[in-house]
Amino acid sequence: MPEGGAILIFLVVGVVFGIGGIITSFLIHPRRKNAVKGEPYECGPPTQGPTWVRFKVQYFVYALLFVIFDVETIYLYPWAVKFNSLGMFAFVEMLIFISILVIGLWYAWKEGALEWK
Amino acid sequence: MENLFTNLAGSLRAALESTGLPAILTDTSMTMVKLTAILVFILLNALWLVYMERKVAGYIQFRPGPNRVGPKGLLQTTADIGKLMSKEVVIPKQADKVLFLLAPALVFAPPLMVFAVVPFGENMAAIDMNIGLFYFLAVASLSTVIFWMAGWSSNNKYSLLGGMRVVAQMVSYELPLVLSILGVVMITGTLNISEIVRSQQGIWFIFAQPLAFLIFFIAGVAECNRAPFDLAEGESELVAGPFTEYSGMGFAMFFLAEYASALVISFMCAILFLGGWLAPFGMTFIPGWIWMFLKVYLVMFLIMWIRWTYPRIRVDQLMGFGWKVLVPLSLANIFVTGLVMKIFKMLGW
Numbered sequence: 169m170p171e172g173g174a175i176l177i178f179l180v181v182g183v184v185f186g187i188g189g190i191i192t193s194f195l196i197h198p199r200r201k202n203a204v205k206g207e208p209y210e211c212g213p214p215t216q217g218p219t220w221v222r223f224k225v226q227y228f229v230y231a232l233l234f235v236i237f238d239v240e241t242i243y244l245y246p247w248a249v250k251f252n253s254l255g256m257f258a259f260v261e262m263l264i265f266i267s268i269l270v271i272g273l274w275y276a277w278k279e280g281a282l283e284w285k
Numbered sequence: 286m287e288n289l290f291t292n293l294a295g296s297l298r299a300a301l302e303s304t305g306l307p308a309i310l311t312d313t314s315m316t317m318v319k320l321t322a323i324l325v326f327i328l329l330n331a332l333w334l335v336y337m338e339r340k341v342a343g344y345i346q347f348r349p350g351p352n353r354v355g356p357k358g359l360l361q362t363t364a365d366i367g368k369l370m371s372k373e374v375v376i377p378k379q380a381d382k383v384l385f386l387l388a389p390a391l392v393f394a395p396p397l398m399v400f401a402v403v404p405f406g407e408n409m410a411a412i413d414m415n416i417g418l419f420y421f422l423a424v425a426s427l428s429t430v431i432f433w434m435a436g437w438s439s440n441n442k443y444s445l446l447g448g449m450r451v452v453a454q455m456v457s458y459e460l461p462l463v464l465s466i467l468g469v470v471m472i473t474g475t476l477n478i479s480e481i482v483r484s485q486q487g488i489w490f491i492f493a494q495p496l497a498f499l500i501f502f503i504a505g506v507a508e509c510n511r512a513p514f515d516l517a518e519g520e521s522e523l524v525a526g527p528f529t530e531y532s533g534m535g536f537a538m539f540f541l542a543e544y545a546s547a548l549v550i551s552f553m554c555a556i557l558f559l560g561g562w563l564a565p566f567g568m569t570f571i572p573g574w575i576w577m578f579l580k581v582y583l584v585m586f587l588i589m590w591i592r593w594t595y596p597r598i599r600v601d602q603l604m605g606f607g608w609k610v611l612v613p614l615s616l617a618n619i620f621v622t623g624l625v626m627k628i629f630k631m632l633g634w
Contacts (some may be wrong), residue, residue, distance in 0.1 A: 182394030193534030284601030
């Protein structure tokens with residue numbers, strides 16, 4: 169059996185387990201209607217204004233940084249697996265790659281992208 | 286004892302094959318048996334870990350912890366599950382109902398999928414995948430999306446803020462997590478998790494890669510949103526973060542997933558750095574899977590100990606620590622590992 173099939177079984181069972189749990193609880197749980205039960209829980213006071221608003225931009229800066237760096241770290245994995253057999257050339261090549269990463273990080277740092285404002 | 290489970294699996298497979306089933310059905314039913322075993326293992330461990338956590342917290346805070354339900358409070362978590370099952374799942378009026386219910390339904394899938402490649406002992410991985418480590422990284426990071434689904438769909442300001450924080454935190458600590466493992470991969474030259482354990486025969490990687498272990502452990506604790514990195518939940522400021530609006534079974538699923546991912550991180554620490562099923566000091570009379578279990582629980586206890594000892598850190602400290610300390614350190618670790626390996630090779634070791 170290919171590995172993909174076994175993984176698929178794991179995925180399906182994981183999802184079915186979750187859905188099954190929720191459905192079981194829907195079958196047995198009590199239902200009591202209440203005027204304020206469906207209100208958002210904000211420690212008592214009624215909620216003010218919409219929730220889905222434009223949000224603090226700093227979070228998205230981190231997300232952008234993550235996308236840039238994570239894609240680059242993926243390239244490091246094949247290199248790391250073959251590190252022992254590749255010799256000096258790969259090592260020097262990697263030095264260049266990592267220094268590009270470091271320069272990128274340094275630039276983001278200098279521009280204040282890593283500061284929480 | 287050592288081969289108890291592998292022998293069981295072997296005889297089961299032989300029994301299935303002797304019935305003359307097609308190969309695909311035999312494989313599927315073997316996978317299902319392994320999956321069931323893993324599922325039961327996770328559920329029992331989650332039950333026990335919640336109890337253990339409360340006991341540890343109790344004794345750290347100089348109180349006995351749960352001690353009413355069952356002998357020494359052992360049935361406390363079972364009673365809790367019963368309670369959570371029978372509570373109403375309240376769906377807020379303004380919530381995005383589909384996503385709101387989908388999030389708790391999906392949240393348990395990523396940790397369960399990671400367990401597919403975790404070896405519980407020699408030859409005891411459900412799938413012995415050649416890119417197991419990579420698969421772990423890929424699947425484990427899927428949880429971020431589900432937490433964000435929960436945080437956004439609740440249409441609650443605490444949930445939204447918690448969801449935002451979960452994404453920012455998990456995304457930031459994903460990088461040091463991924464980078465710290467690279468040192469191990471460079472030494473072993475393989476992404477197969479079982480092979481990585483086998484190559485620790487000589488020296489456990491906690492001694493060869495101490496910095497990587499520290500980074501991996503810290504980033505791992507942050508990845509499963511546990512104190513001191515539990516800003517996403519932050520009880521005292523955000524009620525329960527993304528899970529604020531969840532009640533009953535929905536909340537229970539998130540709780541289960543949290544302990545399952547903590548278990549995954551403990552397993553990965555034990556496998557990558559603590560020698561997995563290898564016995565220390567040649568104490569091979571204790572079977573490998575028991576050693577594995579002991580190491581996992583050692584890491585788990587460490588995580589609990591940290592949780593109940595250190596206060597929560599601030600958001601700016603969290604982000605600063607991740608990006609300005611852990612990422613540069615893990616890059617430096619890769620560089621130093623490569624350099625030392627090259628020098629060793631030149632010296633002919």
